[in-house]
Amino acid sequence: MSEHRPLRQESVVLSDLERRLINAYQGDIPLDPEPFMRIAENLGVTSEEVQQTLRRLLDKGVLTRFGPLYNIEKADGSFSLCALKVPEHRFDEVADQVNGYAQVAHNYQREHEWNMWFVLATEDYQELEQVFEDIKTVTGCPGLNLPKQTEFFVGLKLQA
Amino acid sequence: MVVDPFDHRLRRALQEGLPLVSKPYAYLAEQLGVTEQEVIAKIEEFTQQGLIKRFGMVLRHHELGYSANCMVVWDIPDMEIETIAQLLSDEACVTLCYQRPRRQGWPYNLFCMIHGKGRDLVEQQLKELIERHQLSYPHQLLFSSKRFKQRGARYV
Missing domain, CATH: 3.30.70.3460 (Alpha-Beta Plaits)
Structure with a gap:
């Protein structure tokens, strides 16, 4: 196996150690006083190499965080996936309006007549409905508010 | 729901990721004024409660x-x-x-x-x-x- 393997042109090139770390530690950081040492032993490298590699992955933007992935819905607050049907020529203008709300988390353009999809995160459901109504009024676009009813368990399968 | 101040501060500290130092739990413990064991036990508890879905690489697809x-x-x-x-x-x-x-x-x-x-x-x-x-x-x-x-x- 080569030391470096390009994935796609627009994505980053990963070293062998970077790839092994990604594939082995998407969960289960050791809850041991010296977790990087335990990881290093497992991968046959030094603790310093593990820490340096993580730092590099963070700098490259491949890694958002080496730590908890929180289930925000277990915390206080209300969440919903919302969509707007935005006329193509107004898309950027409406995106600015929507992204201006602090309650908007992710926002994706999708290729569909419902072309703007974002997550609203608020203190409670009443606020969520208010913000959703407000967004529809301000943008003048039809909207869908689709709070999750059931989440089905999906294991973690990303391969680097 | 009343959130214990330690819980809240630990969640917030972990939001930045695990400190990249050889003893990260001890490092967090010192900042929060608790023991290393308390930090580790609390992370275990968060994971069992499902508040932490997983504890590891949070990647950008x-x-x-x-x-x-x-x-x-x-x-x-x-x-x-x-x-x-x-x-x-x-x-x-x-x-x-x-x-x-x-x-x-x-x-x-x-x-x-x-x-x-x-x-x-x-x-x-x-x-x-x-x-x-x-x-x-x-x-x-x-x-x-x-x-x-x-x-x-x-x-x-």
């Missing part, structure tokens, strides 16, 4: 080469939704699966996310899984063309 991100929405009869959702969740290419309400003009009640290394691959995977399970339900593919805002799941 796009930078890993998973450039195609497709939301597939299905109109599944209510009686069958559990079965179909489970079947989709077990597929290797499916990374999220949710039931959501139907709305006027929006008949789709099951959402799954497929991340793949290219649009063609995603379409191919979906086609294969539809054939394999003989899924004849109405569905649509919503590929994302642009990510405007992505803030990691933060809540404190």
